[in-house]
């Protein structure tokens with residue numbers, strides 16, 4: 001137990017999580033009885049070979065996918081029991097999600113991309129949203145590019161904008177699946193530093209990564225193999 005874990009109750013509890021994918025070829029167990037707790041302020045790296053279940057695990061926490069067995073409790077909400085519309089509002093307020101390929105909306109400017117989650121969740125007064133989005137873009141170094149479309153900027157800049165968007169509703173938790181997987185080493189470093197700065201501000205971050213050099217710099221590493229936690 002780290003000091004952080006001793007002094008806090010868990011923010012996220014994964015209890016007996018099993019995920020079985022069924023296909024024409026049969027059944028495949030991607031997660032096998034995962035029991036994990038994540039604590040406020042932790043920066044957790046999820047590592048493991050390709051196919052070990054990292055994305056499946058991240059998708060359980062974001063509610064993008066549902067477990068076959070077990071529950072995910074986030075601050076007292078059993079998220080796998082929520083319906084889609086409850087989940088999308090809850091997720092919009094509580095989770096910032098960052099993907100490997102950024103997933104910015106191509107027709108919207110960076111500013112509009114960052115404002116969208118605030119509009120969706122009706123967070124902040126409508127006249128505050130623009131100012132807040134600009135502030136978040138400045139936080140990730142994109143203040144001068146706010147009116148650009150995603151296609152006009154680099155991959156690293158798009159990922160920085162995606163991090164600003166993930167922070168739009170000031171969620172306590174950020175989940176990132178291979179956020180540096182498509183970036184060169186130097187750009188990956190600056191994206192990693194953005195996450196580190198958010199941890200310092202009290203966010204809880206769960207980052208899937210196949211980059212051991214980044215993983216060792218998180219506060220905790222969870223290693224998956226064949227859908228099981230092999231060390232934590």
Ligand code: ADP
Nearest residue numbers: 021023028030049050051052053054055056057
């Ligand atoms: P990782 O992110 O660690 O590379 P994933 O969580 O994406 O691994 O996948 C874990 C295993 O589950 C892989 O063997 C993958 O092929 C399988 N898998 C993932 N998604 C599906 C799906 N939708 N249908 C069937 N099998 C899947």
Ligand code: MG
Nearest residue numbers: 054055056177
């Ligand atoms: Mg993956």
